[in-house]
Amino acid sequence: MTSANQVKKNGNIRAKSQVKILTAARTEFVLQGYRGATVQSIADRAEMPKANILYYFKNKENIYHAVLEHTLEMWDEGIGDIEADKGPKVAIEKFIEAKVRMSFKHPEASKIYAMEIIQGAPHLKDYARTYQRQWVREKAKLFQQWIDNGEMANVDPVHLIFLIWSATQHYADFETQILTIMNRADFEEDDVQQVITFLCDIILRGCGLIK
């Protein structure tokens, strides 16, 4: 057996175990918070002995860091960028759609991030924060150009970004409440589409981009 295959086989067990652990951990961290999630509860959910968990991750904090990192990566990827070349209407539409789909597809990711921020982002490194500031600055500048060109109404670009973030993430973070209010057990594709339509409609009109 070649060296490459060997690494792959070992790596497989390792990778599979880690995924299993991180999946269980993500759920526990959402359900119980950082302190409330115990290594034992993660082990139970992953159906492994506790010691096995600590064989793959040195300690609880490392598990959390891995979960957080994975979450942020996925979030970044899934949302991608705002496409500047097709004008504000398409840009905002695409962005809202991406964020709404992300919220319905991976609510736990949004929840973990939300809890982290609510508690004052104690585990988030500075680079994550400054990176975000940079991102917002950049996009705000883009919106401002469209405003200056008369392509959209004169609304504060930074607050517009906050509005889109909050309105879309709400469906992930407040899932429980929304399901209760709508008297539903689960969301379906129709619901997702309806939210996208609603938000695009109202925000685009709010920005003077339709009608």
Next chain:
Amino acid sequence: MTSANQVKKNGNIRAKSQVKILTAARTEFVLQGYRGATVQSIADRAEMPKANILYYFKNKENIYHAVLEHTLEMWDEGIGDIEADKGPKVAIEKFIEAKVRMSFKHPEASKIYAMEIIQGAPHLKDYARTYQRQWVREKAKLFQQWIDNGEMANVDPVHLIFLIWSATQHYADFETQILTIMNRADFEEDDVQQVITFLCDIILRGCGLIK
């Protein structure tokens, strides 16, 4: 000394201690979550011995319940109702303003509520949930009437309520992130006013209520 005064004096110590404890507890619960906040940490913040805390509240869960209850009461009061008699424009304006002011004035209240919902509302009794469903139904009906009368654009009333909730509460829950992005240490009255203006502007236009 009369019996009334006696009760008042005893009640004063009791009441004052309880307020001190609940204030400290609220902060700890926001910062560390339910499990992360220890009775000792609450005691430290309240500058009392731990045993004294447990003299006034039978156990940790009782402290949390008291915090939660107080939070919900305050939230209800502060927001009040949607005033139906002056039409949709004024109603939405007033509602947004009340919610934004609340978010900036009592961010911890919103944060505790948000964390509770994110984790699946494990401590929230059914009455709180069904009460909310009732509230939303009622207000949605009101919006629907305005829509049917041609007084505002045809937007989904329930999602409109979600939008206003999310957009306003965002400034409380994501305080940390927003301050970082805006590169500020604190919010000032001007910021509050700006948010109110921005949100009213964009949402009212989104509902076809201005321009």
Next chain:
DNA sequence: ATTATTGTTAACCATTTAGTCAGATAGTTA
């Protein structure tokens, strides 16, 4: 076949934590 590496697990330990309790102190009433 033997050795080395990787994975698995029960048993154990030190520390933290919620909650108890008995006794001290201060304030109130008769």
Next chain:
DNA sequence: TAACTATCTGACTAAATGGTTAACAATAAT
């Protein structure tokens, strides 16, 4: 003053928790 009640607090306990260790099992390399 004496009895009574509310407040306060250090010292304690039982359970839970994060993490270690040492022995064992499976797999791969030589």
